[in-house]
Amino acid sequence: MRPALSPRCGSFWASEPETKCESSVADLASSYIVLKDKRVLTPSALEVSMIYSRSAEYAIRAFVQLASVPEGKYAMVKQIAEQADIPAHFLAxxxxxxxxxxxxxxxxxxxxxxxxxxxxGELNLLAIVDAVDGLADFERCPAGMAVCNDDAPCGMHDNWKALRNRIMEYLERTTILDLAKGFELKRKNLERMQKKAGKRSAKSEKA
Incomplete structure (x- = not known):
């Protein structure tokens, strides 16, 4: 069985996996990206997920699974759903x-x-979110005002604009390949740590 970790449990820079906070392995797909220096970045797992729908989240998680399907091969909906922990009928x-x-x-x-x-490597998250949800929510006033812009801002406008731009930049620069690499790196780290923990436990029982 693969080890599990929730992306929301990790620190901003997570060079080592957290072991005290467990969840579905599929949750990893929505937040981890790998940088050239091998650090794993989770810049805005909560911020990003708050702005797109569950359907878009499921699409991203499914695409991460599909990234490992060999050229010319196909993955069945049931298989993808099980791997990504998504209801099969909804995913279809x-x-x-x-x-x-x-x-x-x-x-x-x-x-x-x-x-x-x-x-x-050419498929970014913004394209997926746009295809599933559209981008209207990114432009909507967080306070519900019909007119809200730099000239006539609501009380939340400036802070929301900065956060929105950060999320948009993250979605645009992050590809499915980035997530797939981060997912696999984190999974291997967790497997290695669990093996070490198992060996220590076995030694303790023998002692």
Whole structure:
């Protein structure tokens, strides 16, 4: 069984995995990216997830799983749903929608399913969120005002604008490949730590 970790449990810079806060492994898909110096960055897991829908979150998590599907092969909805911890019937509708929009290839039959049409390194999160949700929520006033801009701001405008820009930049620069690499790195680190913990436990029992 793969180890589990919630991205919201980690620190801003997480060079080592947190072991005291566990959740679904699939949760990793929405927040971890790997930088050139091998650090794992979780800049805005909570901030980012607050602005897009559960459907967009599921799409991102499913795409991370699809990033590992070999060229010319397909993954079945049931398989993706189990790996990403997503309701299969809900996921099927999301993937069909994204296939119609050109993000995925689909194939029918016993060996059919879905695969990425766009290379994971060229597919950023903003494109997925836009395809599933649209970007209207990014422009909406957080205080509900009909008119809210730099010339006529609400009390939340300046802070929200800075946060919104940060989230937009994160979604635009982060690709599915970034998430897949971060997911795999964190999983391997956790497996290594759990193996070490198991060996220490075995030695203690023998002593």
């Amino acid at each position: 509708k999301i993937l069909q929608q994204l296939a119609r929009k050109g993000f995925l290839r689909s194939s029918k039959g016993p060996t059919g399913g879905f695969s990425l049409r766009i290379p994971p």
